[in-house]
Amino acid sequence: MNRTNALIELDAVTKSFASFEVLKGISLSVKDGEAVCIIGPSGSGKSTILRCINGLIPIDGGRIRVGEIEVHKLRSEKEMRPLRHRVAMVFQQYNLFPHRTALQNIMMAPVQVLGHDRREVEERAHRLLAKVRLSNKADAYPGQLSGGQQQRVAIARALAMEPQVILFDEVTAALDPETVKEVLTAIRELVDEGLTCILVTHEMKFAREVAERVCFTDHGRIVESGPPAQIFDAPQDPRTREFLGQVL
Amino acid sequence: MQWPLTYHEKKRVVQLAIVLALAGWIAADALLGGAAYWQRVWLRLPLLLTGSGSGWPLTGGFALNIFLGLGSMALAAIMGTLLAFGMMAKSRLVRLPCFFVMNFLRNSPWLVLLFAMLYIIPFNVRLFGVSIAVPAFVKAVIGLSLPTAANFAEIIRGAVQSIHSGQWEAARALGYMPMAIYSRIILPQALRRMIPGWMNLYALLMIATSLATVTGIQDVLTTLNTLLSMENERVIVYFYITTLFLFFAYCYPIALLARRMEQSVKGDTL
Ligand SMILES: Nc1ncnc2c1ncn2[C@@H]1O[C@H](COP(=O)(O)OP(=O)(O)O)[C@@H](O)[C@H]1O
Protein backbone atom coordinates (compact mmCIF):
# COMPACT_ATOMS: atom_id res chain seq x y z
CA MET A 1 0.00 0.00 0.00
CA ASN A 2 1.18 3.49 -0.77
CA ARG A 3 1.57 4.96 2.69
CA THR A 4 1.98 8.58 1.72
CA ASN A 5 -1.49 8.97 0.25
CA ALA A 6 -3.14 7.55 3.38
CA LEU A 7 -5.53 9.93 5.11
CA ILE A 8 -5.02 8.37 8.53
CA GLU A 9 -1.84 6.73 9.63
CA LEU A 10 -1.01 5.06 12.92
CA ASP A 11 2.55 3.95 13.43
CA ALA A 12 3.56 1.69 16.34
CA VAL A 13 1.08 3.32 18.71
CA THR A 14 1.37 2.23 22.34
CA LYS A 15 -0.88 3.12 25.24
CA SER A 16 -0.99 2.00 28.87
CA PHE A 17 -3.50 2.63 31.62
CA ALA A 18 -1.42 2.58 34.79
CA SER A 19 0.67 -0.59 34.40
CA PHE A 20 -1.76 -2.24 31.96
CA GLU A 21 -0.60 -2.03 28.34
CA VAL A 22 -3.75 -1.73 26.24
CA LEU A 23 -2.16 -0.99 22.85
CA LYS A 24 1.11 -2.76 22.13
CA GLY A 25 2.15 -1.18 18.86
CA ILE A 26 -0.76 -0.53 16.53
CA SER A 27 0.03 0.32 12.93
CA LEU A 28 -2.78 1.06 10.57
CA SER A 29 -3.38 3.27 7.59
CA VAL A 30 -6.66 4.29 6.07
CA LYS A 31 -7.04 5.86 2.64
CA ASP A 32 -9.41 8.68 1.84
CA GLY A 33 -12.86 7.25 1.21
CA GLU A 34 -12.02 3.86 2.61
CA ALA A 35 -14.21 1.93 5.06
CA VAL A 36 -12.22 -0.11 7.55
CA CYS A 37 -13.80 -2.42 10.12
CA ILE A 38 -12.07 -3.36 13.35
CA ILE A 39 -13.23 -6.58 14.93
CA GLY A 40 -11.94 -8.47 17.95
CA PRO A 41 -12.80 -9.72 21.39
CA SER A 42 -13.97 -7.23 23.99
CA GLY A 43 -11.14 -5.63 25.93
CA SER A 44 -8.71 -6.01 23.03
CA GLY A 45 -8.34 -2.24 22.68
CA LYS A 46 -10.69 -1.41 19.80
CA SER A 47 -12.32 1.58 21.47
CA THR A 48 -8.96 2.78 22.66
CA ILE A 49 -7.66 2.87 19.08
CA LEU A 50 -10.57 5.09 18.02
CA ARG A 51 -10.19 7.38 21.03
CA CYS A 52 -6.51 7.83 20.25
CA ILE A 53 -7.19 8.77 16.64
CA ASN A 54 -9.29 11.80 17.57
CA GLY A 55 -7.14 12.70 20.55
CA LEU A 56 -9.61 11.86 23.31
CA ILE A 57 -6.80 10.01 25.05
CA PRO A 58 -3.11 10.80 24.67
CA ILE A 59 -0.79 8.05 23.48
CA ASP A 60 2.44 6.94 25.14
CA GLY A 61 4.49 6.10 22.05
CA GLY A 62 4.33 5.98 18.29
CA ARG A 63 2.80 8.41 15.85
CA ILE A 64 -0.70 9.24 14.62
CA ARG A 65 -1.35 11.40 11.59
CA VAL A 66 -4.73 12.54 10.26
CA GLY A 67 -4.31 14.49 7.03
CA GLU A 68 -1.53 16.93 7.83
CA ILE A 69 -2.36 16.96 11.56
CA GLU A 70 0.16 15.14 13.75
CA VAL A 71 -2.11 14.03 16.55
CA HIS A 72 0.64 12.83 18.89
CA LYS A 73 2.09 16.35 18.97
CA LEU A 74 -1.10 18.08 20.06
CA ARG A 75 -0.99 19.08 23.71
CA SER A 76 -4.14 21.03 24.58
CA GLU A 77 -7.83 20.82 23.78
CA LYS A 78 -7.43 24.04 21.87
CA GLU A 79 -4.82 22.54 19.57
CA MET A 80 -7.14 19.58 19.01
CA ARG A 81 -9.88 21.74 17.53
CA PRO A 82 -8.97 21.32 13.85
CA LEU A 83 -8.66 17.58 14.46
CA ARG A 84 -12.09 17.37 16.09
CA HIS A 85 -13.57 19.26 13.17
CA ARG A 86 -12.12 16.76 10.77
CA VAL A 87 -12.78 13.56 12.75
CA ALA A 88 -16.23 12.93 14.20
CA MET A 89 -17.18 10.07 16.48
CA VAL A 90 -20.34 8.08 17.20
CA PHE A 91 -20.53 6.16 20.46
CA GLN A 92 -22.08 2.93 21.63
CA GLN A 93 -24.16 4.76 24.24
CA TYR A 94 -25.24 7.51 21.79
CA ASN A 95 -24.22 10.22 24.30
CA LEU A 96 -26.77 12.71 23.03
CA PHE A 97 -27.26 15.74 25.25
CA PRO A 98 -30.49 14.90 27.09
CA HIS A 99 -31.39 18.52 27.85
CA ARG A 100 -31.55 19.45 24.16
CA THR A 101 -33.90 18.36 21.38
CA ALA A 102 -32.73 16.26 18.46
CA LEU A 103 -32.46 19.34 16.25
CA GLN A 104 -30.54 21.29 18.91
CA ASN A 105 -28.21 18.35 19.47
CA ILE A 106 -27.28 18.49 15.81
CA MET A 107 -27.00 22.27 15.62
CA MET A 108 -25.10 23.00 18.84
CA ALA A 109 -21.53 22.25 17.91
CA PRO A 110 -21.51 23.69 14.36
CA VAL A 111 -22.91 26.97 15.72
CA GLN A 112 -21.09 27.13 19.07
CA VAL A 113 -17.78 25.51 18.17
CA LEU A 114 -17.31 26.13 14.46
CA GLY A 115 -19.12 29.47 14.48
CA HIS A 116 -21.17 28.66 11.41
CA ASP A 117 -24.20 30.74 10.56
CA ARG A 118 -27.23 29.57 12.57
CA ARG A 119 -29.70 29.67 9.69
CA GLU A 120 -27.39 27.76 7.42
CA VAL A 121 -26.78 25.17 10.17
CA GLU A 122 -30.50 24.79 10.78
CA GLU A 123 -31.03 23.99 7.12
CA ARG A 124 -28.16 21.51 7.27
CA ALA A 125 -29.64 19.91 10.41
CA HIS A 126 -33.04 19.42 8.79
CA ARG A 127 -31.38 17.95 5.73
CA LEU A 128 -29.41 15.52 7.91
CA LEU A 129 -32.48 14.55 9.91
CA ALA A 130 -34.21 13.74 6.64
CA LYS A 131 -31.20 11.72 5.60
CA VAL A 132 -31.44 9.53 8.72
CA ARG A 133 -35.25 9.43 8.26
CA LEU A 134 -36.13 11.34 11.41
CA SER A 135 -37.61 14.56 10.01
CA ASN A 136 -40.64 14.19 12.25
CA LYS A 137 -38.53 13.91 15.43
CA ALA A 138 -36.72 17.26 15.21
CA ASP A 139 -38.31 18.58 18.40
CA ALA A 140 -38.19 15.36 20.41
CA TYR A 141 -35.83 15.08 23.37
CA PRO A 142 -33.43 12.11 23.41
CA GLY A 143 -35.40 10.56 26.28
CA GLN A 144 -38.45 10.37 24.01
CA LEU A 145 -36.62 8.49 21.25
CA SER A 146 -35.88 4.80 20.88
CA GLY A 147 -32.28 3.62 20.95
CA GLY A 148 -32.13 3.30 17.20
CA GLN A 149 -33.56 6.76 16.72
CA GLN A 150 -31.12 8.24 19.22
CA GLN A 151 -28.23 6.60 17.44
CA ARG A 152 -29.36 8.01 14.10
CA VAL A 153 -29.57 11.48 15.66
CA ALA A 154 -26.03 10.92 16.94
CA ILE A 155 -24.92 10.08 13.40
CA ALA A 156 -26.60 13.23 12.09
CA ARG A 157 -24.87 15.21 14.85
CA ALA A 158 -21.51 13.84 13.76
CA LEU A 159 -22.25 14.61 10.11
CA ALA A 160 -23.26 18.18 10.95
CA MET A 161 -19.62 18.91 11.75
CA GLU A 162 -18.91 18.13 8.07
CA PRO A 163 -16.09 15.78 9.01
CA GLN A 164 -13.74 14.00 6.68
CA VAL A 165 -13.70 10.88 8.82
CA ILE A 166 -16.23 9.29 11.16
CA LEU A 167 -15.29 6.80 13.85
CA PHE A 168 -18.07 4.40 14.85
CA ASP A 169 -17.57 2.60 18.15
CA GLU A 170 -19.90 -0.42 18.37
CA VAL A 171 -22.80 1.84 17.53
CA THR A 172 -25.31 -1.01 17.31
CA ALA A 173 -24.17 -2.97 20.36
CA ALA A 174 -26.75 -1.39 22.69
CA LEU A 175 -29.68 -1.68 20.28
CA ASP A 176 -32.57 -4.13 19.89
CA PRO A 177 -32.09 -6.49 16.96
CA GLU A 178 -34.93 -4.91 15.00
CA THR A 179 -33.50 -1.39 15.25
CA VAL A 180 -29.95 -2.43 14.38
CA LYS A 181 -30.91 -2.54 10.73
CA GLU A 182 -32.07 1.06 10.49
CA VAL A 183 -28.78 2.29 11.93
CA LEU A 184 -26.68 0.04 9.71
CA THR A 185 -28.62 1.28 6.68
CA ALA A 186 -27.74 4.86 7.59
CA ILE A 187 -24.07 3.97 7.94
CA ARG A 188 -24.01 2.00 4.71
CA GLU A 189 -25.25 5.08 2.83
CA LEU A 190 -22.38 7.13 4.21
CA VAL A 191 -19.85 4.53 3.16
CA ASP A 192 -21.40 4.39 -0.32
CA GLU A 193 -21.11 8.17 -0.56
CA GLY A 194 -17.39 7.84 -0.01
CA LEU A 195 -17.01 9.14 3.53
CA THR A 196 -13.96 7.70 5.25
CA CYS A 197 -15.17 5.43 8.06
CA ILE A 198 -13.51 3.37 10.74
CA LEU A 199 -16.02 1.03 12.29
CA VAL A 200 -15.64 -1.08 15.38
CA THR A 201 -18.40 -3.63 15.12
CA HIS A 202 -19.66 -7.04 16.10
CA GLU A 203 -21.95 -7.24 13.08
CA MET A 204 -19.84 -9.61 10.99
CA LYS A 205 -22.29 -9.74 8.10
CA PHE A 206 -22.31 -5.96 7.90
CA ALA A 207 -18.52 -5.80 8.09
CA ARG A 208 -18.23 -8.26 5.24
CA GLU A 209 -20.61 -6.19 3.10
CA VAL A 210 -19.38 -2.64 3.65
CA ALA A 211 -15.73 -2.88 4.61
CA GLU A 212 -12.92 -2.69 2.11
CA ARG A 213 -10.63 -3.96 4.80
CA VAL A 214 -11.09 -5.75 8.11
CA CYS A 215 -8.62 -5.66 10.99
CA PHE A 216 -8.72 -8.26 13.73
CA THR A 217 -7.34 -7.09 17.08
CA ASP A 218 -6.41 -9.15 20.09
CA HIS A 219 -4.62 -8.10 23.27
CA GLY A 220 -3.61 -4.71 21.94
CA ARG A 221 -2.25 -5.88 18.61
CA ILE A 222 -3.62 -6.03 15.08
CA VAL A 223 -3.22 -9.73 14.53
CA GLU A 224 -4.44 -9.87 10.98
CA SER A 225 -5.85 -7.51 8.41
CA GLY A 226 -7.04 -7.78 4.84
CA PRO A 227 -10.07 -7.77 2.58
CA PRO A 228 -13.20 -9.18 4.26
CA ALA A 229 -13.26 -12.23 2.04
CA GLN A 230 -9.79 -13.18 3.18
CA ILE A 231 -10.37 -12.54 6.89
CA PHE A 232 -13.75 -14.25 7.09
CA ASP A 233 -13.23 -17.11 4.66
CA ALA A 234 -9.56 -17.86 4.97
CA PRO A 235 -8.22 -16.49 8.26
CA GLN A 236 -4.49 -17.15 8.66
CA ASP A 237 -3.99 -16.66 12.40
CA PRO A 238 -5.35 -19.26 14.85
CA ARG A 239 -6.66 -16.51 17.12
CA THR A 240 -8.70 -15.03 14.29
CA ARG A 241 -10.07 -18.46 13.51
CA GLU A 242 -10.99 -19.06 17.14
CA PHE A 243 -12.73 -15.66 17.45
CA LEU A 244 -14.68 -16.08 14.24
CA GLY A 245 -15.65 -19.57 15.29
CA GLN A 246 -17.23 -18.10 18.42
CA VAL A 247 -19.14 -15.24 16.80
CA LEU A 248 -20.18 -16.62 13.43
CA MET B 1 -59.03 1.13 47.94
CA GLN B 2 -58.37 -2.50 47.18
CA TRP B 3 -57.12 -5.22 49.45
CA PRO B 4 -54.21 -5.89 49.93
CA LEU B 5 -52.92 -2.34 50.23
CA THR B 6 -49.90 -1.18 48.27
CA TYR B 7 -46.89 0.14 50.15
CA HIS B 8 -47.94 3.67 49.30
CA GLU B 9 -51.47 3.19 50.63
CA LYS B 10 -50.19 1.60 53.83
CA LYS B 11 -47.97 4.63 54.34
CA ARG B 12 -50.97 6.92 53.87
CA VAL B 13 -53.00 4.96 56.42
CA VAL B 14 -50.24 5.14 59.02
CA GLN B 15 -49.78 8.88 58.41
CA LEU B 16 -53.51 9.46 58.76
CA ALA B 17 -53.58 7.45 62.00
CA ILE B 18 -50.76 9.53 63.48
CA VAL B 19 -52.43 12.82 62.55
CA LEU B 20 -55.78 11.65 63.95
CA ALA B 21 -54.19 10.45 67.19
CA LEU B 22 -52.41 13.78 67.58
CA ALA B 23 -55.57 15.76 66.89
CA GLY B 24 -57.53 13.55 69.31
CA TRP B 25 -54.96 13.99 72.04
CA ILE B 26 -54.90 17.77 71.62
CA ALA B 27 -58.71 17.93 71.64
CA ALA B 28 -58.94 15.77 74.76
CA ASP B 29 -56.29 17.87 76.46
CA ALA B 30 -58.12 21.06 75.47
CA LEU B 31 -61.32 19.76 77.04
CA LEU B 32 -59.44 18.93 80.25
CA GLY B 33 -58.39 22.54 80.76
CA GLY B 34 -55.74 22.90 78.06
CA ALA B 35 -57.92 25.40 76.21
CA ALA B 36 -56.94 28.17 78.59
CA TYR B 37 -53.26 27.55 77.93
CA TRP B 38 -53.78 27.52 74.19
CA GLN B 39 -55.51 30.86 74.66
CA ARG B 40 -52.36 32.30 76.22
CA VAL B 41 -50.27 30.92 73.37
CA TRP B 42 -52.65 32.46 70.83
CA LEU B 43 -52.33 35.81 72.58
CA ARG B 44 -48.54 35.69 72.36
CA LEU B 45 -48.35 34.27 68.85
CA PRO B 46 -47.76 37.65 67.13
CA LEU B 47 -44.82 38.22 69.44
CA LEU B 48 -43.37 34.80 68.65
CA LEU B 49 -43.79 35.35 64.94
CA THR B 50 -42.58 38.91 64.56
CA GLY B 51 -40.91 39.98 67.77
CA SER B 52 -43.49 42.71 68.40
CA GLY B 53 -46.66 42.19 70.41
CA SER B 54 -48.89 43.78 67.80
CA GLY B 55 -47.41 41.75 64.95
CA TRP B 56 -45.69 44.73 63.31
CA PRO B 57 -42.91 45.77 62.63
CA LEU B 58 -40.84 42.66 62.05
CA THR B 59 -38.16 43.05 64.67
CA GLY B 60 -37.48 39.45 65.60
CA GLY B 61 -39.19 36.20 66.41
CA PHE B 62 -39.74 33.59 63.75
CA ALA B 63 -39.50 36.25 61.02
CA LEU B 64 -35.90 36.85 62.08
CA ASN B 65 -35.20 33.12 61.74
CA ILE B 66 -36.50 33.32 58.19
CA PHE B 67 -34.28 36.32 57.40
CA LEU B 68 -31.36 34.54 59.01
CA GLY B 69 -32.00 31.43 56.95
CA LEU B 70 -32.31 33.38 53.69
CA GLY B 71 -29.22 35.49 54.41
CA SER B 72 -27.11 32.48 55.33
CA MET B 73 -28.32 30.57 52.30
CA ALA B 74 -27.45 33.42 49.95
CA LEU B 75 -23.96 33.76 51.42
CA ALA B 76 -23.53 29.97 51.43
CA ALA B 77 -24.56 29.81 47.77
CA ILE B 78 -21.79 32.22 46.80
CA MET B 79 -19.10 30.61 48.95
CA GLY B 80 -20.28 27.08 48.14
CA THR B 81 -20.14 27.70 44.39
CA LEU B 82 -16.59 29.02 44.63
CA LEU B 83 -15.61 26.11 46.85
CA ALA B 84 -17.17 23.60 44.44
CA PHE B 85 -15.26 25.00 41.48
CA GLY B 86 -12.14 24.90 43.61
CA MET B 87 -12.73 21.23 44.38
CA MET B 88 -13.18 20.46 40.69
CA ALA B 89 -10.13 22.46 39.59
CA LYS B 90 -7.47 20.76 37.54
CA SER B 91 -4.61 21.97 39.71
CA ARG B 92 -3.94 20.00 42.87
CA LEU B 93 -2.73 23.17 44.50
CA VAL B 94 -6.26 24.55 44.35
CA ARG B 95 -8.15 21.30 44.72
CA LEU B 96 -6.58 19.89 47.88
CA PRO B 97 -7.00 22.97 50.10
CA CYS B 98 -10.60 23.30 48.93
CA PHE B 99 -11.27 19.67 49.83
CA PHE B 100 -9.70 20.23 53.23
CA VAL B 101 -11.85 23.29 53.92
CA MET B 102 -14.99 21.50 52.74
CA ASN B 103 -14.33 18.45 54.91
CA PHE B 104 -13.44 20.56 57.91
CA LEU B 105 -16.61 22.65 57.69
CA ARG B 106 -18.87 19.72 56.89
CA ASN B 107 -17.66 17.73 59.86
CA SER B 108 -17.77 20.43 62.50
CA PRO B 109 -20.76 20.82 64.81
CA TRP B 110 -22.80 23.81 63.67
CA LEU B 111 -23.08 25.18 67.18
CA VAL B 112 -19.31 25.14 67.60
CA LEU B 113 -18.82 27.02 64.34
CA LEU B 114 -21.38 29.55 65.46
CA PHE B 115 -19.61 30.09 68.77
CA ALA B 116 -16.28 30.30 66.98
CA MET B 117 -17.54 33.06 64.69
CA LEU B 118 -18.99 34.84 67.68
CA TYR B 119 -15.52 35.15 69.20
CA ILE B 120 -13.36 35.32 66.07
CA ILE B 121 -15.23 38.16 64.35
CA PRO B 122 -14.51 41.40 66.22
CA PHE B 123 -17.25 43.74 67.42
CA ASN B 124 -15.85 46.45 65.20
CA VAL B 125 -14.05 46.25 61.91
CA ARG B 126 -12.06 49.09 60.45
CA LEU B 127 -12.64 49.58 56.76
CA PHE B 128 -10.87 52.48 55.00
CA GLY B 129 -10.44 54.18 58.32
CA VAL B 130 -14.12 53.90 59.22
CA SER B 131 -15.07 51.79 62.18
CA ILE B 132 -18.10 49.64 61.51
CA ALA B 133 -19.91 47.71 64.20
CA VAL B 134 -20.61 44.08 63.40
CA PRO B 135 -24.09 43.22 64.65
CA ALA B 136 -24.75 39.82 66.18
CA PHE B 137 -27.10 39.08 63.29
CA VAL B 138 -24.23 39.33 60.80
CA LYS B 139 -22.12 37.02 62.92
CA ALA B 140 -24.97 34.53 63.04
CA VAL B 141 -25.36 34.71 59.25
CA ILE B 142 -21.66 34.06 58.73
CA GLY B 143 -21.53 31.33 61.37
CA LEU B 144 -24.46 29.43 59.85
CA SER B 145 -23.35 29.97 56.27
CA LEU B 146 -20.01 28.21 56.76
CA PRO B 147 -21.27 24.64 57.20
CA THR B 148 -24.06 25.36 54.73
CA ALA B 149 -21.54 26.45 52.11
CA ALA B 150 -19.60 23.22 52.53
CA ASN B 151 -22.74 21.16 52.03
CA PHE B 152 -23.78 23.37 49.14
CA ALA B 153 -20.44 22.71 47.46
CA GLU B 154 -20.76 18.97 47.97
CA ILE B 155 -24.20 19.01 46.34
CA ILE B 156 -22.74 20.79 43.30
CA ARG B 157 -19.79 18.40 43.08
CA GLY B 158 -22.00 15.34 43.49
CA ALA B 159 -24.41 16.48 40.79
CA VAL B 160 -21.64 17.36 38.34
CA GLN B 161 -19.93 14.02 38.88
CA SER B 162 -23.19 12.15 38.49
CA ILE B 163 -23.35 13.27 34.86
CA HIS B 164 -22.32 10.32 32.73
CA SER B 165 -18.73 10.54 31.49
CA GLY B 166 -20.01 9.90 27.96
CA GLN B 167 -21.32 13.47 27.96
CA TRP B 168 -17.78 14.76 28.44
CA GLU B 169 -16.46 12.50 25.77
CA ALA B 170 -19.14 13.42 23.23
CA ALA B 171 -18.65 17.13 23.89
CA ARG B 172 -14.88 16.86 23.56
CA ALA B 173 -15.26 14.90 20.34
CA LEU B 174 -17.38 17.77 19.00
CA GLY B 175 -14.56 20.21 19.73
CA TYR B 176 -15.91 21.92 22.85
CA MET B 177 -13.37 23.48 25.23
CA PRO B 178 -13.54 22.45 28.92
CA MET B 179 -15.18 25.69 30.09
CA ALA B 180 -17.82 25.49 27.37
CA ILE B 181 -18.48 21.86 28.28
CA TYR B 182 -19.25 22.92 31.83
CA SER B 183 -21.45 25.85 30.93
CA ARG B 184 -23.34 24.39 27.97
CA ILE B 185 -23.56 20.68 28.69
CA ILE B 186 -22.70 19.62 32.23
CA LEU B 187 -24.13 22.39 34.41
CA PRO B 188 -27.52 22.67 32.67
CA GLN B 189 -28.04 18.97 33.34
CA ALA B 190 -26.51 18.97 36.80
CA LEU B 191 -28.60 21.94 37.93
CA ARG B 192 -31.74 19.83 37.80
CA ARG B 193 -30.12 17.40 40.20
CA MET B 194 -28.79 20.12 42.51
CA ILE B 195 -32.04 21.95 43.18
CA PRO B 196 -33.69 19.26 45.36
CA GLY B 197 -30.47 18.94 47.37
CA TRP B 198 -30.31 22.68 47.89
CA MET B 199 -33.92 22.75 49.05
CA ASN B 200 -33.26 20.02 51.60
CA LEU B 201 -30.20 21.93 52.73
CA TYR B 202 -32.25 25.09 53.14
CA ALA B 203 -34.81 23.25 55.27
CA LEU B 204 -31.96 21.92 57.41
CA LEU B 205 -30.45 25.39 57.70
CA MET B 206 -33.80 26.82 58.71
CA ILE B 207 -33.99 24.35 61.57
CA ALA B 208 -30.42 25.20 62.54
CA THR B 209 -31.22 28.93 62.76
CA SER B 210 -32.67 28.13 66.19
CA LEU B 211 -29.05 27.67 67.33
CA ALA B 212 -28.44 31.34 66.66
CA THR B 213 -30.11 32.16 69.94
CA VAL B 214 -26.60 31.83 71.43
CA THR B 215 -25.54 35.00 69.62
CA GLY B 216 -28.19 36.91 71.53
CA ILE B 217 -30.26 37.99 68.53
CA GLN B 218 -34.01 38.26 69.12
CA ASP B 219 -34.93 35.14 67.19
CA VAL B 220 -37.91 32.97 68.02
CA LEU B 221 -36.10 31.05 70.73
CA THR B 222 -34.74 34.11 72.51
CA THR B 223 -38.19 35.67 72.33
CA LEU B 224 -39.70 32.50 73.69
CA ASN B 225 -37.28 32.36 76.61
CA THR B 226 -37.95 35.97 77.55
CA LEU B 227 -41.65 35.31 77.31
CA LEU B 228 -41.58 32.16 79.39
CA SER B 229 -40.01 33.94 82.32
CA MET B 230 -43.35 35.75 82.62
CA GLU B 231 -45.55 32.68 82.22
CA ASN B 232 -46.37 29.92 84.64
CA GLU B 233 -44.66 26.56 84.35
CA ARG B 234 -47.58 24.56 83.08
CA VAL B 235 -47.97 26.69 79.95
CA ILE B 236 -44.34 26.29 78.84
CA VAL B 237 -45.04 22.97 77.16
CA TYR B 238 -47.71 24.57 75.00
CA PHE B 239 -45.34 27.29 73.87
CA TYR B 240 -42.65 24.81 72.96
CA ILE B 241 -45.08 22.66 71.00
CA THR B 242 -46.18 25.75 69.12
CA THR B 243 -42.61 26.75 68.29
CA LEU B 244 -41.85 23.22 67.17
CA PHE B 245 -44.87 23.35 64.92
CA LEU B 246 -43.76 26.68 63.42
CA PHE B 247 -40.51 25.13 62.22
CA PHE B 248 -42.28 22.02 61.04
CA ALA B 249 -44.91 23.96 59.13
CA TYR B 250 -42.21 25.99 57.40
CA CYS B 251 -39.73 23.22 56.62
CA TYR B 252 -41.86 20.19 55.87
CA PRO B 253 -43.45 21.53 52.67
CA ILE B 254 -39.98 22.42 51.38
CA ALA B 255 -38.68 18.94 52.09
CA LEU B 256 -41.78 17.45 50.52
CA LEU B 257 -41.39 19.49 47.35
CA ALA B 258 -37.71 18.55 47.20
CA ARG B 259 -38.63 14.87 47.38
CA ARG B 260 -41.14 15.31 44.55
CA MET B 261 -38.50 16.93 42.38
CA GLU B 262 -35.99 14.22 43.21
CA GLN B 263 -38.45 11.62 42.02
CA SER B 264 -39.06 13.46 38.76
CA VAL B 265 -35.33 13.90 38.13
CA LYS B 266 -34.81 10.19 38.74
CA GLY B 267 -37.15 9.48 35.83
CA ASP B 268 -34.79 11.24 33.41
CA THR B 269 -32.88 9.02 31.08
CA LEU B 270 -29.21 9.61 31.67
N1 LIG C 1 -9.81 4.96 31.00
C1 LIG C 1 -9.35 3.72 31.24
N2 LIG C 1 -8.69 3.45 32.38
C2 LIG C 1 -8.23 2.21 32.64
N3 LIG C 1 -8.39 1.16 31.85
C3 LIG C 1 -9.06 1.34 30.69
C4 LIG C 1 -9.58 2.64 30.34
N4 LIG C 1 -10.18 2.53 29.13
C5 LIG C 1 -10.04 1.23 28.76
N5 LIG C 1 -9.37 0.52 29.69
C6 LIG C 1 -9.03 -0.90 29.60
O1 LIG C 1 -8.38 -1.12 28.38
C7 LIG C 1 -8.79 -2.35 27.81
C8 LIG C 1 -9.24 -2.14 26.40
O2 LIG C 1 -10.40 -1.34 26.41
P1 LIG C 1 -11.22 -1.00 25.11
O3 LIG C 1 -10.34 -0.28 24.16
O4 LIG C 1 -12.45 -0.30 25.55
O5 LIG C 1 -11.57 -2.43 24.56
P2 LIG C 1 -12.66 -2.84 23.49
O6 LIG C 1 -13.29 -1.60 22.95
O7 LIG C 1 -11.89 -3.63 22.48
O8 LIG C 1 -13.63 -3.71 24.21
C9 LIG C 1 -9.86 -2.92 28.71
O9 LIG C 1 -9.29 -3.96 29.48
C10 LIG C 1 -10.25 -1.78 29.59
O10 LIG C 1 -10.57 -2.24 30.86
Ligand SMILES: [Mg+2]
Ligand atom coordinates in the same frame (compact mmCIF):
# COMPACT_ATOMS: atom_id res chain seq x y z
MG1 LIG D 1 -15.27 -0.87 23.18
